[in-house]
Amino acid sequence: MMPYPEHPILLVDDEEPWLHSFALTLRQRGGINNVLKSSDSREVLPLLRNQVVDTVVIDLTMPHISGEELLEQISHEFPEIPVIVITGMNQLDVAVSCMKAGAFDFFIKTAERERLIAGVKRAIEFNSLKLENQRLRSKMLATRSRHAAFEEIVTDDPAMFKLLDYLEAVSPSRHPVLICGESGTGKELIARAVHQLSCPEQPLVAVNVAGLDDDMFADTLFGHVAGAFTGASSKRFGMVEQAANGTLFLDEIGDLSLHSQVKLLRLVQEREFLPVGSDKVKRSQARIVCATNVDLEQKIKDGRFRADLYYRLATHQVVVPPLRERRADLPLLVNYFVDQASVDLAKPRPAVKKELITLLHCYHFPGNVRELQAMIYDVLSRYHSGVLPLDGFREKILSTPSGGITELVEEMVFPEHLPSLQEMSRLLVEEAMSRAQGNQRTAAALLGISQQALSKRLKKMSPS
Numbered sequence: 001m002m003p004y005p006e007h008p009i010l011l012v013d014d015e016e017p018w019l020h021s022f023a024l025t026l027r028q029r030g031g032i033n034n035v036l037k038s039s040d041s042r043e044v045l046p047l048l049r050n051q052v053v054d055t056v057v058i059d060l061t062m063p064h065i066s067g068e069e070l071l072e073q074i075s076h077e078f079p080e081i082p083v084i085v086i087t088g089m090n091q092l093d094v095a096v097s098c099m100k101a102g103a104f105d106f107f108i109k110t111a112e113r114e115r116l117i118a119g120v121k122r123a124i125e126f127n128s129l130k131l132e133n134q135r136l137r138s139k140m141l142a143t144r145s146r147h148a149a150f151e152e153i154v155t156d157d158p159a160m161f162k163l164l165d166y167l168e169a170v171s172p173s174r175h176p177v178l179i180c181g182e183s184g185t186g187k188e189l190i191a192r193a194v195h196q197l198s199c200p201e202q203p204l205v206a207v208n209v210a211g212l213d214d215d216m217f218a219d220t221l222f223g224h225v226a227g228a229f230t231g232a233s234s235k236r237f238g239m240v241e242q243a244a245n246g247t248l249f250l251d252e253i254g255d256l257s258l259h260s261q262v263k264l265l266r267l268v269q270e271r272e273f274l275p276v277g278s279d280k281v282k283r284s285q286a287r288i289v290c291a292t293n294v295d296l297e298q299k300i301k302d303g304r305f306r307a308d309l310y311y312r313l314a315t316h317q318v319v320v321p322p323l324r325e326r327r328a329d330l331p332l333l334v335n336y337f338v339d340q341a342s343v344d345l346a347k348p349r350p351a352v353k354k355e356l357i358t359l360l361h362c363y364h365f366p367g368n369v370r371e372l373q374a375m376i377y378d379v380l381s382r383y384h385s386g387v388l389p390l391d392g393f394r395e396k397i398l399s400t401p402s403g404g405i406t407e408l409v410e411e412m413v414f415p416e417h418l419p420s421l422q423e424m425s426r427l428l429v430e431e432a433m434s435r436a437q438g439n440q441r442t443a444a445a446l447l448g449i450s451q452q453a454l455s456k457r458l459k460k461m462s463p464s
């Protein structure tokens, strides 16, 4: 039988007989068969941190943590989970304050079971509508009125939209396109989209030129005739010819030697090339798209890249922004990669907590989108719970030397009168709390201290 709802309903009451009889009623009369029971209110928060739950039903009168306190804690940490409160006849005033504190609904324990079932079903319905809305919204945002060629590029960033619009506009031209940007920002993905836009029926041939010495470069790109060198027993077509009227994508172009740059210049400028060992000039119609993560203008200044080649290649140029400059893309990208990784690793799709996005917001992603993708695959491959755990991400983020520190040293200007260590530490704590949107676990992780240590500092800082 299919579990209904998809994620369980959690019933919390210290009276075990009530838990069992209500679970039975939900199953028999409401068809709700996915139910968890807890008779100890202290178990609830740890359970919610590890498992996705649809709705929580709590009794107001319980030892250890009362229903009222538990409601407050759940509403604070898991505002998205509806909480239904069950009260005694004489607790109506408390029930009203629970509604104000964020309860989804309340019922008197002795009320007819049908009414309780209807209340639980309303919460389930509310959740599934909310989820559906979220899915639709991210789908709309991710694919907002964009050309089909950009389907795989997930973004909601205005600078990225501008860049894609520009590429769409220049796609009919046969002039070269140069795609610059840090490693892992999606340059190859964009190069493939350029090909889709301009000549999708023609071949796309990609060559990473970084590891090629001059001879290999010439042989790979231009091919050779039989007997051109020892071992060249037969003729071989190079990548330029294989690209025909399509696209020749040259990745890591900044690493090309000066000698090979001359050969490439001839191809770009004259559209001509010579296979190795041949003196018969051949012509190429392929469109050249290049990508690089090095600063070519600096290389020109250092005499390591030809200016004439650069200006030819950069007829149409785009610079892909690093992920830290488009952090608003994080929720879309995280959901996209979680979907992708769950399918690839054949695991049920875990839920993504808001706290994860907050944590990622504070990270500088030196490896950009590729790093985010790898983190998600790694964490997902190691865990099996219903929620994508934060610990795996924290470990990674904290073990990466902080690029932030280098940025900080460059950006930070100390006033002439230095602040005291105590003042600095207060400012740091405040900044971390603000970046973590008030979440102490995340703020502590950012500061590299335990949550208890942070909590102590916060208490000391509070005015009372």
Ligand SMILES: Nc1ncnc2c1ncn2[C@@H]1O[C@H](COP(=O)(O)OP(=O)(O)OP(=O)(O)O)[C@@H](O)[C@H]1O
Binding pocket: 152, 153, 154, 155, 181, 182, 183, 184, 185, 186, 187, 188, 189, 190, 251, 291, 292, 293, 369, 370, 373
């Ligand atoms: N906007 C995006 N939407 C979806 N996936 C993306 C996006 N940007 C990058 N990726 C994914 O991130 C990974 C790295 O992207 P890609 O190889 O295109 O980066 P790159 O800039 O060419 O890196 P490098 O400079 O190291 O060659 C790929 O798996 C790619 O599919």
